[in-house]
Amino acid sequence: MRFRNARFDTQPEINFIPLIDVLLVILIFLVATTTFKYENVFQISLPQADITAQPIVAIELMISKEGQVQIGNTRLEVVTPESLAQALRALTDQKGRDMLLIRADSQAAHQWVIMAMQAAKRAGIERVSFAVQAEKD
DSSP states (O other), rough: OOOOOGGGGGGOOOOOOOHHHHHHHHHHHHHHHOOOOOSSSSSOOOOOOOOOOOOOEEEEEEEEETTEEEEETOOOOOOOOOHHHHOOOOOOOHHHEEEEEEOOOTTTTTTHHHHHHHHHHHTTOOOOEEEEOOOOO
């Protein structure tokens, strides 16, 4: 006589999917509630200084969308990297300016801006800045 039922012969299984779900919810809760705050080890008091802003005198270089170049109020007729570097070098020697402000049209070819940056490097200008227009809301 056989009193055992066939369905009890299988081994019990552990279902891991609910366990993974619970662990994922706990992980999301911990990430959402944890504050990522940088704690200072010790308090410091920064020194006081009289800050007077020095006006920045920069050489303005304008590039149109057609590739025309103007330095200050002077338009360059023939624009090559060498001629542009020579014109920039002359302005840095005369007025002691060491910064170049590039005002390029948004439709200007990328190559013209790169050429202006290379000319500034050849002229010894280390600080190059770009003029942009703020977006309107």
